C-alpha cells in the first residue's frame with residue numbers, strides 16, 4: 001500500500017487556516033492532527049477535539065518523554081504535535097495534516113523531508129487584523145503580538161512549497177484539494 005503524505009499548513013493568526021482545513025475535511029479523507037497547547041481554551045473549544053489543553057508542567061513532562069514530533073512557543077504558550085497517531089496513519093495510507101506555526105513547520109521538514117509545506121495568506125494584512133479582532137478571544141496585547149508575529153511568519157514563505165491566498169474560502173479549499181491530489185500523484 002502507498003504510504004500517506006504529511007502536509008503542514010501554516011499562516012498568520014486569523015487567515016482562516018482552520019476554516020479551510022475543516023471545509024476540506026468535509027469532502028476529503030485525511031487525518032487532522034490534534035495539537036497540544038498550554039494556552040487557555042477559547043469559548044467552545046473542547047479538550048481532545050480542538051486541542052489537548054495542558055498545564056506547563058504537563059506539557060514539559062511530555063517534552064521529557066519525547067511525546068512530540070515538534071513543539072514551539074508562540075505568544076508565551078507551548079504548542080506541540082503529539083507523535084503517536086502520525087506514523088500509524090501514514091502507514092495506513094492516510095494523508096496527515098498538521099496546522100502549525102512556522103518554527104514547528106521547520107522542525108517537521110528537517111525530521112521528515114518529504115513533508116509538503118503549504119502557507120495560507122489573507123488577501124491583505126488589514127484583513128488579518130480585522131479577523132483577529134473579530135474573533136474577540138484575545139486581549140489587546142495578545143492581538144498586537146499576534147499581528148507582529150504575522151509579519152515574521154510571512155518572511156518564512158520561501159521555505160514553503162505552496163502559497164494559498166484565502167480570499168474566498170471555497171476557492172482556497174479547491175487549491176488545497178488540488179495540491180494534495182498532485183502531491184499524491186508525484187512520481
Ligand code: 5GP
Nearest residue numbers: 035036071072074079080081099100101104
Ligand atoms: P491558536 O492559539 O490561534 O489556536 O494557534 C496559534 C498558532 O499556533 C497558530 O499558528 C497555530 O497554527 C499554531 N499551532 C497550533 N498547534 C500547533 C502545534 O502543534 N505546533 C506548533 N508549532 N504550532 C501550532
